[in-house]
Amino acid sequence: MCHSTDSRPPAPPVAGAVASHEQTTLTSEDGTRFLAYRAEPAEPNGRSVIILPDIRGLHPYYRDLAVRFAEAGFHTIAIDYFGRTAETDDRGEDFDWQPHIAQVTPEQVDQDVAAARAELPAPVFTVGFCFGGSHSWRLGAHGSGLAGAIGFYGAIRRIGEVPSTPGAPILLLRGGADTASTPEEFDGFTAALDAAGTPNTSVIYDGAPHSFFDRSFAEWAEACDDAWRQIMGFTADHSQ
Structure with missing residues (x-):
């Protein structure tokens, strides 16, 4: 089972400034709106990253990780998997991911990743x-x-x-x-x-x-x- 604590993710080799970071929503091809967290670098390195979290979805650990990637120069979006089944935007320690993760299909992940990729250079x-x-x-x-x-x-x-x-x-x-x-x-x-x-x-x-x-x-x-x-x-x- 995946389980990371709330401690901040490892620092990139060279940390820089972040232009912006915020929770947002994206829309998949099937019309599903799902949670995402976007972080933009102040000094882009010419690369983009989509973070695919563990079974907990858009947990605070992965929001912090998105910021860390942006500090390293990446345009970054971390996505959540549960837009089709979970109404809340709470993905903290109290979020009950178990009834939701079993319903996530590869096709849904593909669509959500494609929506994130369309947002990134x-x-x-x-x-x-x-x-x-x-x-x-x-x-x-x-x-x-x-x-x-x-x-x-x-x-x-x-x-x-x-x-x-x-x-x-x-x-x-x-x-x-x-x-x-x-x-x-x-x-x-x-x-x-x-x-x-x-x-x-x-x-x-x-x-x-x-x-x-x-x-x-x-x-x-x-x-x-x-x-x-x-x-x-x-x-x-x-x-x-």
């Missing part, structure tokens, strides 16, 4: 966590108009069949002690990506647990810092 990357990590990798495997797809500790079982045609470059950031997917499942997924001609890179942090990307656990600070460096390098490399 290219190149656009997805960065997902747990539930969102799986969907980020799935979107990358399908291309989805993305420059690249980054995922932390996603569950391979959520991805489904990998297309036989090349997708967008994919970065897999994995905790070595994470049990959400087995090494064999990851091997099968990356083999399918290789067969399709989809560029992919795996980074495994030895001993790191599921949801390690949270600096409330000081022993994973080095892994968190390296993950930031991996994201910065991956997005820079695939923005040319």
